[in-house]
Amino acid sequence: MKPLSDTIEAFIKALMEEExxxxxLKRNELAEHFQCAPxxxxxxxxxxxxxxxxxxxxxxxxxxxxxxxxxxxxxTPDDLLKTIYQRVGTSISHADALRxxxxxxxxxxxxxxxxxxxxxxLAPQAVPLPLSLKxxxxxxxxxxxxxxxxxxxxxx
Amino acid sequence: MKPLSDTIEAFIKALMEEExxxxxLKRNELAEHFQCAPxxxxxxxxxxxxxxxxxxxxxxxxxxxxxxxxxxxxxTPDDLLKTIYQRVGTSISHADALRxxxxxxxxxxxxxxxxxxxxxxLAPQAVPLPLSLKxxxxxxxxxxxxxxxxxxxxxx
DNA sequence: ATAATATAGTCAAAGTAGGTCAAAAGAGGT
DNA sequence: ACCTCTTTTGACCTACTTTGACTATATTAT
Numbered sequence: 001m002k003p004l005s006d007t008i009e010a011f012i013k014a015l016m017e018e019e020x021x022x023x024x025l026k027r028n029e030l031a032e033h034f035q036c037a038p039x040x041x042x043x044x045x046x047x048x049x050x051x052x053x054x055x056x057x058x059x060x061x062x063x064x065x066x067x068x069x070x071x072x073x074x075x076t077p078d079d080l081l082k083t084i085y086q087r088v089g090t091s092i093s094h095a096d097a098l099r100x101x102x103x104x105x106x107x108x109x110x111x112x113x114x115x116x117x118x119x120x121x122l123a124p125q126a127v128p129l130p131l132s133l134k135x136x137x138x139x140x141x142x143x144x145x146x147x148x149x150x151x152x153x154x155x156x
Numbered sequence: 157m158k159p160l161s162d163t164i165e166a167f168i169k170a171l172m173e174e175e176x177x178x179x180x181l182k183r184n185e186l187a188e189h190f191q192c193a194p195x196x197x198x199x200x201x202x203x204x205x206x207x208x209x210x211x212x213x214x215x216x217x218x219x220x221x222x223x224x225x226x227x228x229x230x231x232t233p234d235d236l237l238k239t240i241y242q243r244v245g246t247s248i249s250h251a252d253a254l255r256x257x258x259x260x261x262x263x264x265x266x267x268x269x270x271x272x273x274x275x276x277x278l279a280p281q282a283v284p285l286p287l288s289l290k291x292x293x294x295x296x297x298x299x300x301x302x303x304x305x306x307x308x309x310x311x312x
Numbered sequence: 313a314t315a316a317t318a319t320a321g322t323c324a325a326a327g328t329a330g331g332t333c334a335a336a337a338g339a340g341g342t
Numbered sequence: 343a344c345c346t347c348t349t350t351t352g353a354c355c356t357a358c359t360t361t362g363a364c365t366a367t368a369t370t371a372t
Contacts, residue, residue, distance in 0.1 A: 003220035003328095003359060027320060037361045042321065047358085050208035062368020066321040095357090113308055114273060121277035123295035126246075133283060140281035141297070148276035152269060159330090159349060183330055193351045198331065203348085218358025221329040321366070328359070331354080337350070342343100 008041070009048045012069065021071035027059075038113055045069070052087070053097040054106060076108050081150045088143050092133040097142050098124050109149060118145055164197065165204045166188055168225065175226035177310065201225070207299075212307045228246055228306045233265050237306045244299050247291040253278050253298050266307060274301055 008030070015023045031038040048070055049055040059067040074080055075117065084100055092100075098119060105115040122138055164186070171179045187194040207209040208282055215223040228234050240256055248256075254275060261271040278294055285293065 001220060002219070006357065016365095017168055019298070028318090028360065038171070038320075039322080039362075040360060043359070059320060060368070061318080061320040061366070063318045065368070071174065082275050110320075114270065116304050117270060117273060117301055119276070120300040123300045125293060127289060127296050127301065129289075133285075135256045137281055137283050137293075140283055141277050141279075144276040144279045144281070147271050151273065161349060184328090195332080195352075196350060197353095199349070215330060216358080217328085217330045217356070219328050221358080221361075223330075302321075316369100316371070318369075319367080324361105324363095326361080327355085330355105330357080330358100330363070333353095335351085335353105337348100339348075340346085342345080342346100 004036055004040065004055060005044050005047065008036075008044045011043070012049070016069065016071065022068065024066050024068045027067055028067070028099050038130070041067070052103060052115065054095055054103045064144055074107050077107065079155055080107060081109070081153070085143060085146045088146065089138050092139040092142065093135055094122065094124060094138055097138050100116060100142070104149075108118065118142075160190060160192055160196065161200050161203065164192075164200045164218055168205070172225065172227060177229070178225070180222050180224045182221070183223055197223070198232070207306075209237075209305055210238065212303050212310075214307075226307050226310055234306060234309055235261065236263060237265065237302055239308070241287050241299060241306070242304045244295050244302065247288070247297065248289055248295040249268050249279065250280060253294050256298065274298075274307075277301065 011034075012023060012025070015025070027041045029037050030041050034040070041113070045057055045067070049057060051072070054072045054074070056070050056072055057067065058070065059065070069088075075083075088097075088100065101115050101118055101122075103108045104118075105112060112120065122143055124134070167190075168179060168181070171181070183194050183197045186197050190196070201213055201223070205213060207228075210228045210230070212226045212228060213223065214226070215221070228238065240259070244253075244256065256272055257266075257271045257278075260266045260274075261268060266274065279295055280290065
């Protein structure tokens with residue numbers, strides 16, 4: 001049984017397909033539709049529609065309130081790589097790193113196979129490291145791979 | 157009386173026969189079915205479905221969690237991956253790791269871009285680690301990527 | 313203005329599910 | 343009996359999901 005979150009995510013993405021990379025929805029209606037707590041919607045947004053994923057959320061409360069999800073217009077791939085590189089910084093959680101990989105794939109900068117390969121490189125290794133170091137290592141590896149991608153773009 | 161582990165192993169293998177060398181199962185359900193501790197399942201996986209045995213495991217926790225077991229096919233490139241995987245072991249020098257990447261590329265298992273991406277993941281990170289750990293980390297990362305390649309060959 | 317109503321946001325707790333590890337139990341060999 | 347290897351279990355851990363109580367903000371009615 002797939003978790004509701006996945007279903008809601010797919011639902012929203014389907015909507016975005018139709019409407020030019022942008023949807024506006026009512027939190028309560030959506031929650032009603034899926035028979036779940038309204039905050040469930042927030043959870044889905046927070047875990048699957050973050051800026052790392054390439055989305056921006058706008059919303060308003062009160063009467064006539066809404067939630068708008070906008071797909072960030074992609075600049076050139078090179079700019080994007082630069083931005084992401086900086087975002088990674090010197091420490092990043094494994095979960096955030098995976099979000100960035102999803103982004104790279106959805107932007108067509110890497111294909112699915114490459115994304116999985118990169119994810120494999122980031123997998124929590126059997127090397128027992130203190131948590132603080134792990135995030136640093138994750139960042140270092142990811143940055144290194146991003147640089148490689150950027151470099152190849154130049155060469156091509 | 158045959159140990160439970162053998163029975164569970166056989167059960168899983170039978171499942172894999174039906175479903176194209178690939179099963180997805182719920183740890184708790186399986187444990188329930190065999191009236192054993194859930195961790196028993198992990199034991200079976202750890203002792204009978206390792207990469208050395210030709211299997212790769214993926215899993216997810218939380219609601220909707222699962223364990224997927226994928227059998228690595230045994231055509232020639234797969235055998236090579238298997239061999240290389242064993243060669244890597246639990247510790248490998250950076251230089252040796254790069255040689256292995258060269259090999260993977262010359263065998264046509266990865267293309268140049270992928271080889272470079274993998275090399276980037278293995279680049280000595282700016283994380284200060286004792287040399288012994290670095291080689292272990294290098295091995296872990298490389299093994300992880302090799303498994304990913306093996307898995308994808310199966311899926312393709 | 314103020315109050316009522318309609319939304320959305322936050323956060324922590326509960327729920328679900330797999331992972332790890334070490335100790336206890338069992339089986340076989342000497 | 344004793345040692346060793348394998349199996350089995352349970353306590354504790356980590357990760358992901360779902361919910362609900364409480365909060366914040368906007369609109370509408372009085």
